[in-house]
Amino acid sequence: MLFSATLEGRGVEKFAEECLKDPVTVRTESPRSEHKKIPQYYCYCDSLEHKRAILLNLLGRENYARVLVFVRTRERLEDLSKFLQGKGVEHAVLRGEMEQERRAESVSRFSEGQVKVMLATDVAARGIDLPDVTHVINYDLPWGADIYVHRIGRTGRAGKSGTAVSLVEAHDFEMVGKIERYTGEALRRRVIEGLEPKTKQPVFSGRVKGKKRKDAKEDERQKEKKQHRKELRKKKDKNIKDKGKPDFAAKAAARRAREKAAAAADGQQVPVPEE
Numbered sequence: 001m002l003f004s005a006t007l008e009g010r011g012v013e014k015f016a017e018e019c020l021k022d023p024v025t026v027r028t029e030s031p032r033s034e035h036k037k038i039p040q041y042y043c044y045c046d047s048l049e050h051k052r053a054i055l056l057n058l059l060g061r062e063n064y065a066r067v068l069v070f071v072r073t074r075e076r077l078e079d080l081s082k083f084l085q086g087k088g089v090e091h092a093v094l095r096g097e098m099e100q101e102r103r104a105e106s107v108s109r110f111s112e113g114q115v116k117v118m119l120a121t122d123v124a125a126r127g128i129d130l131p132d133v134t135h136v137i138n139y140d141l142p143w144g145a146d147i148y149v150h151r152i153g154r155t156g157r158a159g160k161s162g163t164a165v166s167l168v169e170a171h172d173f174e175m176v177g178k179i180e181r182y183t184g185e186a187l188r189r190r191v192i193e194g195l196e197p198k199t200k201q202p203v204f205s206g207r208v209k210g211k212k213r214k215d216a217k218e219d220e221r222q223k224e225k226k227q228h229r230k231e232l233r234k235k236k237d238k239n240i241k242d243k244g245k246p247d248f249a250a251k252a253a254a255r256r257a258r259e260k261a262a263a264a265a266d267g268q269q270v271p272v273p274e275e
Helices: 011-019 032-037 048-059 074-086 100-111 145-152 170-183 207-244 248-266
Strands: 040-044 067-070 092-094 117-120 135-138 163-168
Touching: 048 067, 048 135, 048 163, 074 117, 092 100, 100 117, 135 145, 145 170, 163 170
Parallel strands: 040 163, 067 117, 067 135, 092 117, 135 163
Antiparallel strands: none
């Protein structure tokens, strides 16, 4: 029997096929609702230099106390690590094919607060517990929306607050739309003063916004139906109430008719009441 916290990609499945005989896969869906409490933002970056400048700005903030930065590949991680070293930003790294001793050392430095920044790839971070992460920064967006959910789930654990920020370039907006549709939430845009993008953000429309408009219209229709039903109930109740009231005019007319009929039978004149 093989247990894995994550099954994204072909690697784990291939390993299971090689080690197990006729394996059966049992998956549990990621609880997407749990991540709705995590504020999710994105910053539009119009160049690599702009993206790096925004990253340095965020890492320099005091409230970014323990930051997990995700990159897509080992090559990208090494480039970013060299850049941060050149800027004097101390950090630890988790990348694939690291020796166990070096991996444990990186986790220890980050967990004990010796460094506040950890660079990691998705594969390297699997199965490793990194406590008290205050911020997750997606320096590169992942290959899939489910991996995005797994990434941001590293923060905001055990009732603590956490924030997720994605650094998005023009070619990333298709994935932004997929993430929004997958999570059912719209990522909010954040613009850092002094680091505003020089180019216009590409137009993109995730289905989340359209869905919200549709839901609003549906809510309005339901409200109108509810009001209509309420008015019908009022009318029905009024009719029932009126029906239960004694009709004195009708009774008086019936009484006069009976008296007239009786008088006619006796040959008497019945006085007609004045109107």
